[in-house]
Amino acid sequence: MPKAPRKRWPAIPKRVAGLAGPITVTVRRGALTAPDGDDCWGLYLPPKRRILLAGGMPPALRWHTLIHEWAHAWLIDAGLPNLLHGETEEELNRNVEVVCDTLATALVRSMTTAMNLDPMERKK
Ligand SMILES: [Zn+2]
Secondary structure, three states: OOOOOOEOOOOOOOEEEEOOEEEEEEEOOOOEEOOOOOEEOEEEEHHHOEEEEOOOOOHHHHHHHHHHHHHHHHHHHHOHHHOOOOOOHHHHHHHHHHHHHHHHHHHHHHHHHHOOEOOOOOOO
16 A cells, blocks of 8 residues: 655744743744854744744754754743753753754654654755
């Protein structure tokens, strides 16, 4: 029996629920620059409760980046960075990044399987 064709990824929502209230999501046309000056795929701005995503990513990567940034909000809202601290600010940041990447990878993998999405889908 042939496999069902893969479905297309849903559009990125303009607003997502955070633990402490809604978070707006904006997809930019081009690249993003982090506060440290590096190019990045996404940013979470806690005071504004806003996620920014760079343009031009394929859907699976865009969703991974959304969930990664959303996870930053979950951790901050829940106070978890207090548990993830290390000896230095660098260690805290590294620990937070690992947790956010793990959550994003797990959820994108779950979405791909549960919704029969094409992980290699190109830009819409
Ligand atoms: Zn991050």
